[in-house]
Structure formats: C-alpha cells, structure tokens
Amino acid sequence: MSDETQESLITDEMRASIGRESEPTTLEVDKTSVRMFARSVGYTDPVYYDEAAAQAAGYRSLPAPPGYLGTPVFNPNKRSARPQGMLEPSRPLKRVLNGGTDIEYLTDICAGDILTSISAVSSIEERKGRLGEMLITTTKTTYRNQDGEVVAIMTGTGIRY
Amino acid sequence: MGASWDEVQEGMEIPTLEKNCSTQQLVHWAAGSGDFYQIHYDHNFAEATGLPNIIVHGALKHAFLGQLLHDWVGNEGRVKRVGCSYRGMDFPDEDIHCKGVVTRKYEEDGEKLVDLEIWTENPDGQRTSPGSATVRLP
Numbered sequence: 001m002s003d004e005t006q007e008s009l010i011t012d013e014m015r016a017s018i019g020r021e022s023e024p025t026t027l028e029v030d031k032t033s034v035r036m037f038a039r040s041v042g043y044t045d046p047v048y049y050d051e052a053a054a055q056a057a058g059y060r061s062l063p064a065p066p067g068y069l070g071t072p073v074f075n076p077n078k079r080s081a082r083p084q085g086m087l088e089p090s091r092p093l094k095r096v097l098n099g100g101t102d103i104e105y106l107t108d109i110c111a112g113d114i115l116t117s118i119s120a121v122s123s124i125e126e127r128k129g130r131l132g133e134m135l136i137t138t139t140k141t142t143y144r145n146q147d148g149e150v151v152a153i154m155t156g157t158g159i160r161y
Numbered sequence: 162m163g164a165s166w167d168e169v170q171e172g173m174e175i176p177t178l179e180k181n182c183s184t185q186q187l188v189h190w191a192a193g194s195g196d197f198y199q200i201h202y203d204h205n206f207a208e209a210t211g212l213p214n215i216i217v218h219g220a221l222k223h224a225f226l227g228q229l230l231h232d233w234v235g236n237e238g239r240v241k242r243v244g245c246s247y248r249g250m251d252f253p254d255e256d257i258h259c260k261g262v263v264t265r266k267y268e269e270d271g272e273k274l275v276d277l278e279i280w281t282e283n284p285d286g287q288r289t290s291p292g293s294a295t296v297r298l299p
Contacts (some may be wrong), residue, residue, distance in 0.1 A: 005199045021186065033193075034191045036189075036192065037193040037224075038188040039189065039193070040186065040189040040192070040193035040194070040221075041193075041221070041225065041227075042180065042186070042225075042228065043192070043231070044190065045231065045232070045236070048238055051247075057236035058236065059227055064278070065222060065224070065227060065228070065231065066224065066227025066228070066230065066231060066240045066243050067194075067195075067223055067224035067227045067243075068194075068224075068225075072195070089260075095197075095210055095211075097247070098218075098219035098220060098247055099219075099246060099247060100219070100245060100246035100247055100292075101220055101223045101244065101245065102242070102243070102245075102292075103242065103243055103244070103246030104241065104242045105221075105239070105240060105242065106243055108239075120282060147254050154246075155244070157246070
C-alpha cells in the first residue's frame with residue numbers, strides 16, 4: 001500500500017479532542033520540592049534553598065526555579081486521568097519522546113503556592129521523519145495560583161512513533 | 162548580582178553554563194521533576210526501545226537553559242519565557258554546554274526586556290536543544 005492511500009494516524013476521536021479542556025490538576029509548591037528540583041538541576045543560588053536569602057531577595061518564600069511548576073497531589077486511590085493527547089491513533093505507536101517545552105511566566109511562583117493546571121491539545125500533526133511515522137501533539141497547559149492569577153503557560157510537544 | 166539592561170548589547174554572548182550529568186543526577190532529576198520514564202535510568206529498558214544508552218531528559222536540558230538565564234539575570238531580573246526543542250539526544254557523562262546570545266533589547270509595557278537565542282551543545286558541537294527566551298533585567 002502506498003503512503004497516499006494509507007489511512008491517517010489521526011482518528012476522528014483525536015480530532016474531536018483538540019481544544020477540549022482537561023479536568024483541573026492541583027499542584028503544590030513547597031520548600032522541600034523547590035530545594036529538590038533546584039538541587040537536581042545544579043543551582044547554587046541560595047534563594048532556592050534558604051528562606052531568609054529568598055526573602056532578602058524580595059521573594060515571598062523560596063521561588064520555583066524555571067521549569068518547576070509544582071508537584072501534582074498524588075492520590076493512590078484515584079486513577080490518574082488519561083493524559084491529554086494520549087488517545088490511541090489508528091495504528092499503534094509504541095514509543096514516546098518529548099519534542100519540546102516552552103514556558104511563559106507571568107508572575108512569581110513561590111513555596112506555599114497551590115497551583116491549578118488545565119490542559120488542552122492545541123494541534124495534532126502526522127509526519128514521516130527519521131523515526132518513521134510520527135504523531136506530533138502540541139498541548140497547552142495554563143497554571144493559576146490560589147488567587148486565580150495565571151502564573152504560567154506551558155506549551156509541550158509530544159512525539160509518538 | 163545579575164546583568165544590567167544598560168550594559169547588554171544585541172549580539173553579545175552570555176556566560177556559558179557547563180553541565181555533565183552523572184546517572185545519579187538523572188535519578189535525582191527523575192524524583193525532582195516526577196518524570197520516571199525508564200529510558201532515563203534503566204539501561205536495559207532504554208536498549209529495548211532501540212536507544213544506544215540511557216538519555217538525558219529533555220526537560221532537564223530545558224531546566225539547564227532556565228538556570229543559564231537565571232544565573233545571568235540574577236534575582237533583580239526575571240526569566241519571562243524559556244522554550245526549546247529537543248532535537249538531539251544527550252547522554253550521561255558527556256559535556257552539555259548551555260549557551261545564549263542576545264538577539265533583541267527593547268522596552269515594552271515599562272519593562273526592560275531582552276530576547277535571546279539559547280541552546281545546549283553536545284561535545285561534537287551540535288545544538289541538541291535549540292530555543293529562545295525572554296528575560297527582564299533591572
């Protein structure tokens with residue numbers, strides 16, 4: 001069968017999912033998780049470890065380093081919702097790669113904040129590349145803090161092949 | 162003490178951040194970020210998916226670029242946006258050079274801003290995570 005006659009990887013169900021908002025996820029930002037994240041990246045700036053240093057630099061508490069947008073509150077008795085953009089394509093694809101990350105920050109995120117994120121798939125494309133058949137899903141996630149302010153917008157690109 | 166907007170010039174390079182991940186750092190990152198996909202710490206699993214070795218998390222390279230920017234702007238400035246694509250794999254115990262060049266200096270809504278081209282570079286000089294960023298400076 002030639003490529004031209006091959007059915008699209010993108011199912012009607014996947015097309016219909018574009019733009020549909022997920023259930024909200026609650027994420028906590030606390031001092032221990034900020035320290036752990038900062039340490040795993042290799043930061044040496046004391047604002048990420050020492051509350052007095054953070055406050056002296058003008059933050060409410062330890063600031064979240066770039067890339068850290070809180071830790072989802074885990075509940076072992078609740079099955080996690082199927083991630084957005086992970087509907088089954090028309091032919092099975094086994095592997096997943098992270099294609100890219102873009103985060104826009106609108107205001108500071110600090111330890112003590114409780115964030116709520118809502119995601120929606122913004123586009124699904126199929127392409128043939130060096131990995132063979134690929135499905136590229138772009139997802140936009142909006143994070144709000146406890147005051148309802150949008151603090152960050154993350155655009156993530158997932159590749160399945 | 163970070164960069165000051167007045168001293169920034171378009172085309173200038175910012176100080177390089179040097180990284181080289183041990184497998185231990187990747188495990189630490191898995192816990193810190195919550196990304197427990199086994200291709201980043203289980204060699205057999207990585208090989209079974211066709212990879213030559215375990216690979217550095219894309220999001221860790223994104224976070225390295227965040228550190229590159231934070232360390233440059235300091236706490237008087239802010240990282241406003243960081244984005245990159247994951248174009249090539251990086252492996253443990255190999256150098257990852259994190260670099261940035263100022264592409265635009267401007268004021269908008271009363272903020273002193275700088276756009277940058279940012280990227281991570283592998284030991285062969287290939288840009289494995291090209292991207293762009295915006296920072297606010299004092």
